[in-house]
Amino acid sequence: MPDPDFVSLEQRLLRQGVSLAYAHRLTLELSDHYDDLREDALKSGATKEGSSSLAGERLGTAGEIAAAVAARPELMSWIYRYPQLARVALPLAFVALLPVAPVFAGIEHAPSVLRWTCCMMLSAMFTTVLLLCMQLSIALG
């Protein structure tokens, strides 16, 4: 029996409406539990394949675990628990964040923004020096 696919379980939980942090925590704990089950089975004399099979059976299927999570609404993300509130709050939050989005984008791409600013300043300085030289040549000449 292959090892349980905890990544698929996590994705399934996310599709089901649990938050990313919770899905990650649950799969980590399940993965630890699976390792403990396998270790105990190996200690009691099971083969490697036998221990994996036994651990998988005892842990339960992804469907059973997903159903147990679905049966507890408090484990769902707030968007699924309060859909009406989410319908109002999320668009408002996006509108509020829109003006500061360029700032966040700037922070995200700080090296590029810095390079662009330096280039602009250099070109401005070059233009200023050029204009000053032209002005001097007119004045002196």
Place this chain on the structure above:
Amino acid sequence: MPLTPRYSDGNSERDCMAQTNPPFMTGIPELLLLRLLAQREMYGYELVKAVRLTTDEAISLGEGVIYPALHSLERQGALKARRKLVDGRTRVYYSLTAKGQRRLDRLQGEWQRIQTGVSAALGNPGRA
């Protein structure tokens, strides 16, 4: 985003049963978990083994299913969880809070009331 209500799946018979007697139908794993965690803090695997041991394997909880139950109790403030490094592995230990203790006392009381009632009915069925 789901549009249907989340707290009822339209199964009125089950809903009714859950309302009238929730500890009998759904509270046993919760009662056992709270009872064991009242003694000392434990992590998930330890808890499953303790349930099997203390109930003489009469009650065997679905091992993967225990975590949503624990997390639900934690969200409700009955348990608190903390990460602890043990033998090079990080374990999530659960312990009972004051709210959890009150919940355990209430569930124990309800369970004992049901147990007494069922035992009386089974011991003396002709009385009804």
